[in-house]
Amino acid sequence: MIRAPMYPLKSTPSPKIAYFCMEFGLANEIPTYSGGLGMLAGDILRSAADLGVEMVGVSLLYRKGYFVQSIDHGKQVESDVHWWPEQHLKCTDVRVQVEIEGRTVTLRVWRYNVEGVDGHLVPVYLLDADVEGNAAQDRTLTDSLYLGDERYRLAQETILGMGGQRALRALGFAADRFHMNEGHAALLALDLLGDRLADEGGAAAAPEALAAAITEVRARCVFTTHTPVPAGHDRFSRALATEVLGAEWMALYSRLPGLTTAELNMSLLGLELSGFVNGVAQRHGEVTRGMFPGREIHAITNGVHSVTWTAKPFAELFDRHIPHWRHHNYALRLAQSIPLGEITAAHAAAKAALIDEVNRHGYGLSNDLFTIGFARRATSYKRPLLLLRDPRRLADIASRWGTLQIIFAGKSHPRDYEGKHLIEAIHKLAPELAPNLRIAFLPGYNMRLGLEMVSGVDLWLNTPMAPLEASGTSGMKAAHNGVPSLSVLDGWWVEGHIESYTGWSIDPTHHHGEAANDADAAQLYRLLDEEILPLHRRDPSAWAAIMRNAIAINGSYFNAERMVGEYLTRAYLRRT
Secondary structure, X not given: OOOOOOOOOOOOOOOOXXXXXXXXXXXXXXXXXXXXXXXXXXXXXXXXXXXXXXXXXXXXXXXXXXXXXXXXXXXXXXXXXXXXXXXXXXXXXXXXXXXXXXXXXXXXXXXXXXXXXXXXXXXXXXEEOOOOOOOOOHHHOOOEOOOOOHHHHHHHHXXXXXXXXXXXXXXXXXXXXXXXXXXXXXXXXXXXXXXXXXXXXXXXXXHHHHHHHHXXXXXXXEEEOOOOOHHHOOEEOHHHHHHHHOHHHHHHHHOOOOOOOOOEEHHHHHHHOOOEEEEOOHHHHHHHHHHOOOOOOEEOOOOEOOOOXXXXXXXXXXXXXXXXXXXXHHHHHHHHHOOHHHHHHHHHHHHHHHHHHHHOOOOOOOOOOEEEEEEOOXXXXXXXXXXXXXXXXXXXXXXXXXXXXXXXXXXXXXXXXXXXXXXXXXXXXXXXXXXXXXXXXXXOOOHHHHHXXXXXXXXXXXXXXXXOOOOOOHHHHHHHOOOOEEEEOOOOHHHHOOEXXXXXXXXXXXXOHHHHHHHHHHHHHHHHHHHHHHHHHHOHHHHHHHXXXXXXXXXXXXXXXXXXXXXXXXXXXXXX
16 A cells, blocks of 8 residues: 655645746756756656646746757867747746846746646746847847856846746736745845835835845745855856846845845845755755854755656556556655566666667667766766776776776856866777777757666766765666666765665765875776676676665655655745
């Protein structure tokens, strides 16, 4: 018998939630996302729709998307996305305005519906500045995701926070809670505060009126931070912020009691005006409390939308053995009763689909060889080259256990030159490592390719420099498809790993820099050589059991249904 979950689902009346995020992974063909943050945000909306939560999403419509990645002689090449919003979205008749650099910018609002498993709709409203009558430079403000300078980015965050709040008001959606996913949306809270003080003198309001207004805004706002390093938190100089927002808004910002700097710090703004603040894994919560001492910061560990990130062979397998899994993801715990042979057969089908996709790019990979997957944003702290750090050692391992296949994917931000060099290095190393190692790099990483990779490889690799991984969700997706992880003990894996049962862990050392890289690589090679590859080759049944454990233990817990349930009980339904 399936037990009832420990959080309210459709039986509990839902508060009205407005969920703001700079990006949403809504569908493969809608380029309003760049990576993990957008995928998480999309998964929250999908699970909210499944659970019947009264939620709406708010973001921007990016006419040029993030960028299209292609590879030319090992180098990343970026180009604009070309898509037609009217083919996927409905343009509403709502128009709202924001002030940017003293100019009035009109925004139109597009709608996309996320449909849940029982038909409940969660609308997503995307703001578009490409409106006739706007100044030429303002019409481009919603063109590109994360690719402009600081001024462009602050203008976009003004559109998201202030324009988004005004759009919901114009649409008649009276939110009980506003959830700001990362500091990009924090101007929403400042706009709410300005609304509350409109009749109290605004930035010149009396101290007692300001204190009462702050209390009311905090009662309505939730703030989630994903960034464990100070450099990842948006900051804007006071001069720039005054130019873009205006002196009145900066005067109000300056009166917030918990601020310690004159610059516009979006994370501090979100912290100061939110009644519930959380990190995205238990370990990340600890790191964040260290970054912001004295703040009450909770932790709600991320999860992924189970149906979206389960490949067809495994979805069909679960449909046969766990009929309720689409409605109640925790039922995946019952995967322990699925025969191992059926787990292996489902994986073989998923792997064949991935290898076919890879070979369409001109590679000669085989279904029969052990395949490792690594698909992350290409940036230095993710350490995509850690596996290739000692090519001779890796080749020696492959000579004992058979040719290894490694599939890489991931984009580097166009201005992350070190990240782009990492992509070049992978391509340069690939021919040098043959024939014992076959390396493929798949360009254009997106939702479709992501699902093929997390379901089709034999082992999912994650090697961030601890403690810089806030959560990570790709390993959760892999677990839904019976793919165990080999990961540094950071982010979600601190909670998700049971050594040699759901996967394997690299325990980060107390070293720094190259010494840490050497120590972590040594652990990685030892695990591959002494535990992972011998088990896979010599005992297929034991390997299949680990695959099944990954589904039953990790898939049943690290899902967005559980995550949204926690947000409901701990943040949205909290007493004010």
